[in-house]
Amino acid sequence: MDYLVIALFLFIAFVIFVPVILFIYWYVKDDRQKQHSILRNFPVIGKVRYITEKVGPELRQYLFNNDTEGKPFSRKEYQDVVKAGKYKERLIGFGSIRDFNEEGFYIRNTLFPKLVDEMKVDNTQKVKTRVYKVDGDNLFSRKEHSEEKLANPYYLRDEDAVVLGEKTCRQPFRVKGLVGQSAMSYGSLGEKAITALSKGLGLAGGTWMNTGEGGLSQYHLAGSPDIIMQIGPDMFGVRKANGEFSWEEFKKKSELPEVKAFELKLAQGAKTRGGHVEGEKVTEEIASIRLVEVGKTINSPNRFYEFDDAPSMFDFIEELRSVGGKPVGMKIVVGDLDALENMISYMKESGKGPDFITVDGGEGGTGATYQELADSVGLPIQSALTVVDEMLREYGVRDRVKIIASGKLITPDKIAIALAMGADLVNIARGFMISVGCIMAQVCHTNHCPAGVATTDKKLQDGLIVDEKHYRVCNYVISLREGLFNLAAAAGIDNPTQFERKHIVHKDKFGRVSPIEDILHAAKRAQLQKES
Amino acid sequence: MKVIVIGANGDVGEHVIRKLADRKLEALAVAANENQIEDLVKLGAAHAIVYDEQKLIPHLQESDAVIYLTGVNPKKHTSKTVMVDHQSISDIIQLAQKSDVRRFVMMSAVKAEESETDPSRKIAAKDLPEDMLKAADLVYTVIRIGQLTDKPGSGKITLSEKIHDRDAEIPREDAAEVLVESIDKEAIFNSTIEAASGDTAIREALSQF
Numbered sequence: 193m194d195y196l197v198i199a200l201f202l203f204i205a206f207v208i209f210v211p212v213i214l215f216i217y218w219y220v221k222d223d224r225q226k227q228h229s230i231l232r233n234f235p236v237i238g239k240v241r242y243i244t245e246k247v248g249p250e251l252r253q254y255l256f257n258n259d260t261e262g263k264p265f266s267r268k269e270y271q272d273v274v275k276a277g278k279y280k281e282r283l284i285g286f287g288s289i290r291d292f293n294e295e296g297f298y299i300r301n302t303l304f305p306k307l308v309d310e311m312k313v314d315n316t317q318k319v320k321t322r323v324y325k326v327d328g329d330n331l332f333s334r335k336e337h338s339e340e341k342l343a344n345p346y347y348l349r350d351e352d353a354v355v356l357g358e359k360t361c362r363q364p365f366r367v368k369g370l371v372g373q374s375a376m377s378y379g380s381l382g383e384k385a386i387t388a389l390s391k392g393l394g395l396a397g398g399t400w401m402n403t404g405e406g407g408l409s410q411y412h413l414a415g416s417p418d419i420i421m422q423i424g425p426d427m428f429g430v431r432k433a434n435g436e437f438s439w440e441e442f443k444k445k446s447e448l449p450e451v452k453a454f455e456l457k458l459a460q461g462a463k464t465r466g467g468h469v470e471g472e473k474v475t476e477e478i479a480s481i482r483l484v485e486v487g488k489t490i491n492s493p494n495r496f497y498e499f500d501d502a503p504s505m506f507d508f509i510e511e512l513r514s515v516g517g518k519p520v521g522m523k524i525v526v527g528d529l530d531a532l533e534n535m536i537s538y539m540k541e542s543g544k545g546p547d548f549i550t551v552d553g554g555e556g557g558t559g560a561t562y563q564e565l566a567d568s569v570g571l572p573i574q575s576a577l578t579v580v581d582e583m584l585r586e587y588g589v590r591d592r593v594k595i596i597a598s599g600k601l602i603t604p605d606k607i608a609i610a611l612a613m614g615a616d617l618v619n620i621a622r623g624f625m626i627s628v629g630c631i632m633a634q635v636c637h638t639n640h641c642p643a644g645v646a647t648t649d650k651k652l653q654d655g656l657i658v659d660e661k662h663y664r665v666c667n668y669v670i671s672l673r674e675g676l677f678n679l680a681a682a683a684g685i686d687n688p689t690q691f692e693r694k695h696i697v698h699k700d701k702f703g704r705v706s707p708i709e710d711i712l713h714a715a716k717r718a719q720l721q722k723e724s
Numbered sequence: 725m726k727v728i729v730i731g732a733n734g735d736v737g738e739h740v741i742r743k744l745a746d747r748k749l750e751a752l753a754v755a756a757n758e759n760q761i762e763d764l765v766k767l768g769a770a771h772a773i774v775y776d777e778q779k780l781i782p783h784l785q786e787s788d789a790v791i792y793l794t795g796v797n798p799k800k801h802t803s804k805t806v807m808v809d810h811q812s813i814s815d816i817i818q819l820a821q822k823s824d825v826r827r828f829v830m831m832s833a834v835k836a837e838e839s840e841t842d843p844s845r846k847i848a849a850k851d852l853p854e855d856m857l858k859a860a861d862l863v864y865t866v867i868r869i870g871q872l873t874d875k876p877g878s879g880k881i882t883l884s885e886k887i888h889d890r891d892a893e894i895p896r897e898d899a900a901e902v903l904v905e906s907i908d909k910e911a912i913f914n915s916t917i918e919a920a921s922g923d924t925a926i927r928e929a930l931s932q933f
Contacts, residue, residue, distance in 0.1 A: 320876055340875050341875060342874050
């Protein structure tokens with residue numbers, strides 16, 4: 193009997209007293225604080241606002257946004273990447289969910305497409321990868337297993353390979369695929385993500401990995417992929433202790449067989465400024481790769497100290513090329529067309545210049561940045577690309593330089609449109625992050641990435657298994673190349689390097705169709721107006 | 725030894741060419757169109773030509789063996805009357821006889837799924853290519869393979885006169901290995917065998933059959 197009374201008492205204590213006490217505690221606390229007016233006026237109940245606000249993005253992403261909503265990438269776009277990585281499969285049923293009333297670019301298919309047998313593809317080497325097969329997909333249970341697969345790599349034929357620095361370098365960079373990984377530094381991404389990317393890209397072949405400005409780490413080299421080493425204004429990895437450029441370090445890096453080219457980063461889509469890494473992410477190892485202080489936030493300068501105009505930059509490029517023997521390019525965001533035109537006209541005049549120009553759209557950006565820079569600085573890729581391509585043609589230097597485009601080009605159709613607009617190659621960053629497990633939590637800048645991708649935190653990185661994820665990277669890039677061949681066949685060309693302006697059109701809201709040249713005219717008009 | 729591979733451009737054909745090259749056998753690859761020639765040479769074929777009966781004759785005359793590949797798939801062709809172009813197989817067999825090629829290995833498919841009463845079987849249209857080969861004056865082997873997959877080859881198979889499992893699979897790489905290994909295995913001369921993935925090493929399985 194006694195026990196029952198005690199039990200009853202405890203029960204009442206827990207169910208009634210504890211909540212009441214908590215309520216009073218919260219009430220008093222909220223009522224007295226001076227920070228939030230809502231909580232002062234409506235103690236406790238006002239918390240509902242903050243809680244729902246906090247979980248809002250997650251609820252929207254999983255429950256309330258429809259599949260084509262959501263930025264930077266919709267659920268649908270995200271899934272396209274994940275599925276390509278897991279299953280190497282891009283089939284859908286019952287049609288597209290694209291809104292065909294909206295304006296946008298379309299690929300012109302021909303009446304008589306190319307047969308599979310007629311495509312100029314090189315599938316002589318197979319890639320040993322793993323793909324998932326679904327065993328059962330029910331409401332409460334989902335089973336799948338992964339199995340080995342000898343996949344066709346969809347390389348370009350040797351004669352179609354894109355060559356960087358063909359006429360200028362002792363060691364030009366030949367690449368047999370059109371898609372590579374955009375700049376992502378070790379430090380911004382953790383060692384596991386970088387290793388998985390390196391191994392996956394190395395396995396797939398015919399692609400490249402851009403180190404980002406954070407220097408070349410052992411993780412980039414883990415899978416021996418072809419590497420484009422980026423050099424930012426802070427010159428991490430190729431600088432002396434005092435911050436000056438170190439030719440000795442540069443020579444060392446250029447002698448590595450994996451390093452195929454160098455890229456000077458003038459700007460990137462996310463930010464037209466140098467890199468930013470939170471102090472929390474700067475571990476001892478990262479500090480030693482970059483030659484900076486442990487735990488101290490890194491804010492790179494927004495311009496190189498070495499040069500401040502086209503002539504001085506081109507001289508620097510010439511010297512890099514003659515010391516390294518490998519192609520040297522530059523990464524830009526297109527904003528001021530006058531400055532761009534000056535540089536390009538100097539290319540013609542001097543006969544010097546970069547071997548490739550990476551044009552990052554204003555929409556690009558994995559990096560931590562400031563909202564104002566991410567949103568409104570720099571032209572989006574579709575405008576920027578055509579402008580750069582056209583200017584290079586006007587000055588007759590297009591054949592000396594390759595264009596690498598980037599900015600949310602994560603599916604084959606978007607890549608094909610960029611190729612048709614003038615790109616020779618395409619860089620992808622976030623697509624590759626998604627392939628190694630990114631769930632678009634949008635906390636890259638905090639070191640608290642829940643998927644263990646954009647974090648150097650050991651515990652969070654426990655979630656990322658390199659041996660599983662690297663196959664997804666490989667499948668994703670192969671699947672993009674396969675998709676490009678599909679689109680090329682539909683457009684009546686035998687490989688995706690043949691995409692030209694004539695293969696795409698822009699359709700406006702009223703169904704009117706206009707060729708790509710119209711965008712150029714519009715851009716020129718805008719520039720003329722600015723001048724007058 | 726010179727081996728002529730007809731249908732070399734297919735998924736199994738690519739592996740056959742590579743495996744012949746690995747064994748230092750001279751492969752003459754016959755493809756469906758011009759575009760595939762470059763790839764086949766890259767894979768290791770000594771010569772590659774587009775299928776054309778007149779051009780085939782001199783190559784056949786130099787060859788010691790034929791591997792005839794077809795795009796057969798046990799599941800795909802259910803209730804279809806014909807799996808392989810009868811005219812082409814008949815022509816090749818005749819040309820081979822005339823050119824005095826002694827050895828002829830043909831790839832066919834396990835037909836476990838179809839009962840003997842299937843209308844397509846009744847008129848014997850599907851068995852015709854195999855029957856034509858058996859009737860010819862050649863040292864033949866018909867290798868019926870299971871469901872082809874893209875898995876890497878394990879090098880191990882099971883061989884039998886009749887595989888009853890309709891889901892029996894075999895990686896393309898292994899199917900190619902079986903075809904190439906079959907060329908000089910006397911144990912399987914003048915016989916029809918069915919192959920799927922299993923536990924016996926390919927060479928051993930073929931020698932002991």
